[in-house]
Structure formats: structure tokens, C-alpha cells
Amino acid sequence: MDERKKQILHAVIRDYVDVGEPVGSRTIAKKYDLGVSPATIRNEMSDLEEMGFIRQPHASAGRVPSDKGYRYYVDNLMEPEEKLLSDEEQQQVADFFQNCAAEMEQLFQQSCRLLSSMTNYTAMLVKPRLADSVLERFKLVRLNENQLLAIMITDDGKIHNKIMNVAAALPDAKLAELEAVLQERLLGRSLADVTDSLVAEAAKHLLEQQNLLRQTFDLLRELLFDYRDEGSHNKPLIQGTLNLLKQPEFHDVDTVRELFSALETDDVVKELLLMASEKRRGTVVYIGDELSPQGMSACSMVTTPYYVNGEKMGSIGVLGPTRMPYPKVIALVEQIGAEVSRKMGGKAEGGQ
Amino acid sequence: MDERKKQILHAVIRDYVDVGEPVGSRTIAKKYDLGVSPATIRNEMSDLEEMGFIRQPHASAGRVPSDKGYRYYVDNLMEPEEKLLSDEEQQQVADFFQNCAAEMEQLFQQSCRLLSSMTNYTAMLVKPRLADSVLERFKLVRLNENQLLAIMITDDGKIHNKIMNVAAALPDAKLAELEAVLQERLLGRSLADVTDSLVAEAAKHLLEQQNLLRQTFDLLRELLFDYRDEGSHNKPLIQGTLNLLKQPEFHDVDTVRELFSALETDDVVKELLLMASEKRRGTVVYIGDELSPQGMSACSMVTTPYYVNGEKMGSIGVLGPTRMPYPKVIALVEQIGAEVSRKMGGKAEGGQ
DNA sequence: GTTAGCACTCGAGGAGGTTGAGTGCTAACA
DNA sequence: TGTTAGCACTCAACCTCCTCGAGTGCTAAC
Numbered sequence A, B: 001m002d003e004r005k006k007q008i009l010h011a012v013i014r015d016y017v018d019v020g021e022p023v024g025s026r027t028i029a030k031k032y033d034l035g036v037s038p039a040t041i042r043n044e045m046s047d048l049e050e051m052g053f054i055r056q057p058h059a060s061a062g063r064v065p066s067d068k069g070y071r072y073y074v075d076n077l078m079e080p081e082e083k084l085l086s087d088e089e090q091q092q093v094a095d096f097f098q099n100c101a102a103e104m105e106q107l108f109q110q111s112c113r114l115l116s117s118m119t120n121y122t123a124m125l126v127k128p129r130l131a132d133s134v135l136e137r138f139k140l141v142r143l144n145e146n147q148l149l150a151i152m153i154t155d156d157g158k159i160h161n162k163i164m165n166v167a168a169a170l171p172d173a174k175l176a177e178l179e180a181v182l183q184e185r186l187l188g189r190s191l192a193d194v195t196d197s198l199v200a201e202a203a204k205h206l207l208e209q210q211n212l213l214r215q216t217f218d219l220l221r222e223l224l225f226d227y228r229d230e231g232s233h234n235k236p237l238i239q240g241t242l243n244l245l246k247q248p249e250f251h252d253v254d255t256v257r258e259l260f261s262a263l264e265t266d267d268v269v270k271e272l273l274l275m276a277s278e279k280r281r282g283t284v285v286y287i288g289d290e291l292s293p294q295g296m297s298a299c300s301m302v303t304t305p306y307y308v309n310g311e312k313m314g315s316i317g318v319l320g321p322t323r324m325p326y327p328k329v330i331a332l333v334e335q336i337g338a339e340v341s342r343k344m345g346g347k348a349e350g351g352q
Numbered sequence C: 001g002t003t004a005g006c007a008c009t010c011g012a013g014g015a016g017g018t019t020g021a022g023t024g025c026t027a028a029c030a
Numbered sequence D: 001t002g003t004t005a006g007c008a009c010t011c012a013a014c015c016t017c018c019t020c021g022a023g024t025g026c027t028a029a030c
Helices: A003-019 A025-031 A038-051 A067-077 A087-099 A104-119 A172-186 A196-202 A204-209 A211-229 A253-264 A266-279 A288-294 A326-343 B003-019 B025-031 B038-051 B067-077 B087-099 B104-119 B172-186 B196-202 B204-209 B211-229 B253-264 B266-279 B288-294 B326-343
Strands: A122-126 A135-144 A147-154 A159-165 A237-239 A284-287 A299-308 A312-321 B122-126 B135-144 B147-154 B159-165 B237-239 B284-287 B299-308 B312-321
Touching: A003 A025, A003 A038, A003 A067, A025 A038, A067 A284, A067 A288, A067 A326, A087 A104, A087 A326, A104 A122, A104 A237, A104 A312, A104 A326, A122 A266, A135 A172, A135 B135, A135 B147, A147 B135, A147 B147, A147 B159, A159 B147, A159 B159, A253 A266, A253 B253, A266 A284, A266 A288, A266 A299, A266 A312, A284 A288, A288 A299, A299 A326, A312 A326, B003 B025, B003 B038, B003 B067, B025 B038, B067 B284, B067 B288, B067 B326, B087 B104, B087 B326, B104 B122, B104 B237, B104 B312, B104 B326, B122 B266, B135 B172, B253 B266, B266 B284, B266 B288, B266 B299, B266 B312, B284 B288, B288 B299, B299 B326, B312 B326
Parallel strands: none
Antiparallel strands: A122 A237, A122 A312, A135 A147, A147 A159, A284 A299, A299 A312, B122 B237, B122 B312, B135 B147, B147 B159, B284 B299, B299 B312
């Protein structure tokens, strides 16, 4: 891959992303000053096609970048100066984060919306894993003779609760004792740390005395593990699904159907967003075929992790057509990701 | 509108719903035994067109029912025997409701899914208004010196809570007193009944003594009214949006965009579903243009109310193309609505 | 290694023709 | 007066044929 080939590939991609139509050798010779004739460019393009970086939609058309071509571009060709946001965009982001909500849930919602409206693609965000939340408060409240309400407040400000039935009367003193023991053992720990044995041990001596509490404990354990596994508690946020319909590549209803049904499957979205953050590789770009296991091979995705209190984290990202202005989108995702981290008191982490 | 015209209109609609293509005079003469020649049917159809019940997509095509035609059909032509569900369908519904969840939220979700999968259209449901929920329990729990947790449990089993800051220490005795007074005044009332004056009066003598509680009360009032107005607390359920994409009438991406953006607006959906139940007219059918204020003039909608404990209620319904088998869909919606009512201990109400 | 020139390919788009479903009209019939 | 047969007419859908133009690949010359 010599320098000139790189230049030509770069030119093909820039032009295609811009105009949306296959780009020919003449166009490149005219628009980008490479100092060679169309014929030479043709030869080079023929090589590039053989190498799999570009392809022809049909025999007498210009060239279009392949997924591999975009990949090479993102990995090797993108120039830092392309990644800058315009002043207005900078401003827009800054303004937004100055005035945005402090409450976590809302901040996420709104950031997601911002990202989708600024890119005109679909934005998505996974909230921090509930398992990483730290138990800050734990209360047992008597509702009546047979019912207790367990209240847990986690450090993200969320209140979780569950009504539990107790088989027989439980004196106030015992209840207080139970609460105290559990508080001592559970508070300050993340839900991930709350293991079966921990709960069991915490209540051992109580259980010995009062077998009737066993049910309550089973319920409590269920509750804790339920939250820890975060089954349905942590749906990813998705904003601007409809933006994708604006894209010419999704003018075919069948493609749209496939794509949307993938988007409706929360697990797919979460998996995608988390694939990136779990590798801890900063911003990650998935291109075309790399999303085919998720049924989105017509798309590309840019995700970046964000941090809450320096540790716990989630991811925010954008889904658009493979033909997207990668540098801009990457810059925007990183910028917004960093701002979210900042707002949440985490350390930002940018770049690749 | 003589008998023969009715028969012909009926035939046009049945055939069009079935086949999906404009239907001509010859087809009707052959398929439906009206005892007259195509020529006669042509004359009648010409009249029907003049009356606005059918129309021609283009000059040399067959006829297609207009919105007005469907309306007339639904109001006057549908025969009771058309409204029967097949045995398998009956069975499917019965099976489902035998095994379905008892928990309200889940029951709604699952019923909605059932309706959408059985019709292959989009199903939607508004949950009962929160304002109609009755406060069953009310608790004030001290979290620490400066924070109280207000817990409200409504008769639908939902737990609502809010953390409130109190300016200065509040002795346990006062807290208990406060709780007791509020319980006395608020329990057993629906959120709709909880008025500003009620809360104020309930706490009057307390406030006189302890001005510092004012803030707490303001917060509590806010909380109550927040739930009562049910701002974001009561999103309608929507299932099977993607089913609409299967319909040939939505093969155009622009129509889809318009429709989906309407569906994304919760208020529009809720308004639609509630329009019916507020009139207390049983099952209601909206056809084509009648939905144009909601930006869904390509669709028809069938909704029916359901009842919880005989009074409080919501609606369940189906959104599909105007070309839908109305009798079947109506029967299905009513059946499922009735089952939901039954499950929720409400009285069923069928028919129009 | 680069370039100019040229033949070739192929999709897009328009013109023209054919087909078939369906209508509207008219005149004849009961 | 209502019904029917017959016939001319209309029009979308579908072909085919044609041209145009963008773009390529190849070759021979520089």
C-alpha cells in the first residue's frame, strides 16, 4: 500500500461520504490535486479493488468504499484535523452540558437525544450496570403484621423496593436487629459483591433463632440477585431510530424491518455497546460486516465508554449507515462521552 | 341506498380486504351471486362512486372502498356471523388467559403482545390512570436526620416513593404523629381525590406547631400531584410496531416515517385510546381520515375499554391499515379486552 | 512508470407498442 | 322503467428498443 494508493483511497472515501454516489477516476483527478492523470488513477483504483478496499456497484460505475476500505481509513488514514468539531458544534455541546439535568437518568436521556440530533443518526446508551451500584441505604419497614417492605437505595440515587411476606409475627426488636445486621454487612458494597454466602452469613445467628425468617431471606436474596442480574431493569436507551429512515441506504422497507427488529432486541444493543467498553479500548468503531452477527451489516457504529466516579461505567454510541463521516462522528461521540463522564464525576478518556 | 347497492358495496369491501386489489364489476358478478350482469353492477358502482363510498385509483381500474365506504360497512353492513373467531383463535385466547401472569403490569404487556401477534398489526394499551389508583398504604421512613422517605402503595400494587429533605431534626414522636394524620386523611382515597386543600388541612395543626415542616409538605404535595397528573408515569404500551411494515400499504418509507413518528409520541397514542373509553361507547372504530389529526390517515384503529374492579379503566386497541378485516379484528379486540377485564376483576362489556 | 486515446460496458431514462382489465355509453330488450 | 349485451375507449403495467453518459480496461506511445 504505497502513499499514492492511500491518497486515492482517502479521496474515494471522502468524496463518497460527501456526495453519496460512486466516484470515478476523472472526478478524483479534478477534485483532489494528486498530480496524475485519470488513467493512472484508474490503474491504482483497479489495484485497490483487487485488494478489496473499494468495489464497483456495477461494471461501468465508479468505485465505492468497501467495509474493508472504511476499516483501513478509520485505522490508518483519518487525519487528526478531520476530527475537529466546528465551532458551532463545540458550542452546542458546551451549552447543552451547562444547562442539562443533574439527575442521572435524565442526563442519560438527554445526552442520548443530543447525540442523535447532532449526528442525525440513532444514538444509544447503556446505563451503568446495576451490579456496580453500591448499596447506600437499607431499610426494613413493617407494613403490617405479615408484610415487610425492603428498601434499598443505591449510590446512583435509585430506590429499589419489594414487599415481603413473613409467616408469623416478628417483634419490633427482632426486626431492628435484623435490619442492623444486614445494614452492617451489606451497606457500602456493590450489588456484585453481595453474594449468596454473604447474605446467609449475615443472618446466620438470626436464622438459627428464628426459622420463620427463612422465607423472608429467600425473598430478599431473590430481590438482590434479581437486581444484580439486572434482567429487565437496565434497558438501553435508544434515541432517534427514525433518523435512520432519512438515510437513502434505508429506503428499502425490508432492510428497515431487519434493522428495526434488531434494535428492538435490547440484548443486541447492549451487547454492542458493551463489547466496546468491556475491552476497555476507548472509542471503538464497528463497520458494516462486523455488525452482521447483530443483523446490522448495512450499518456502522461508533461507541465510547463513560465513567461514573472513575470506575463504574456504561457506553454511549451512534448507529448510522456505513457511509458516515467517521471523523466527525467519532469526535462527537467522544466529546459527549467525555462530558457525560465529567458530569458524573468520572475521569474522561478520549482518543483511541 | 337500496338493498342491491348495499350488497355490492359489501362485496367490493370483502373482496378488496381479501385480495388487496381494486375489484371490477365482472369479478363481483362471478364471485358473488347477485343475479345481475356486470353491466348492471357497473351502473350501481357508478352510483356508489358518486355517493363517495368507493373510488377508482385510476380511470380504468376497478373500485376500491373509500374511508366513507368502510365507515358505512362497519356501521351498517357487517354481519354478526362475520364477527366470530375461528375455533383455533378462540382456543388461543383461552389458553393464553389461562396461563398468563396475574401481575397487572405483565398481564398488560402480554395481552398487548397477544393482540399484536394474532392480528399481525400494532397493538396498544393504556394502563388505568394513576389518578384513579387508591392509596392503600402511606409511610414516612426516616433515612437520617435530614432525610425522609415517603412511601405510597396504591391498590394496583405499585410502590411509589420519594426522598424528602427536612430542614432540621424532627423528633420521632412528631414523625409518627405526622404519619398518622396523613394516613388517616389520605388512605382509601384515589389520587384524584387528593387535593391541595386536603393535604393542607390534614397537616394544619402540625404546621402551626412546626413551621419547618412546610418544605416537607410542599414536596409531598408535589409528589402526589406529580403522580396524579401522571406525566411520564403512564406510558402507553405498544407492541408489534414492525408488523405494520409487513403491510403492502406501508411500503413507502415516507409514510412509515410519518406513522412511526406519530407512534413515538405517547400523547397521541394515549389520546387515541382514551377518546374511545371516555365516551364510554364500548368498542370504537376509527377509519382513515378520522385519524388524520393524529397523522395516521392511512390507518384504522379499533379500541375497546377494559375495566378494573368495575370502575377504573384503560383501553386496548389495534392499529392497522384501513384495508383490514374489521369484523375479525373487532371480535378479537373485544374478546381480549373482555378477558383482561375479567382477569382484573372488572365487569366485561362487549359489543358496540 | 505514466499518459492519451479509444473501444467497450452498463445503468438510467425516454419513446413507442402491446396487452388486458375495466369502464361508460348506447341501443335493444322484457 | 330497469336490465342487459355489445362495443369503443382508457389507462396502468409491461416489453422492447434506443440513446446518452459516466466510467472502465486495454493498448500503444511517451
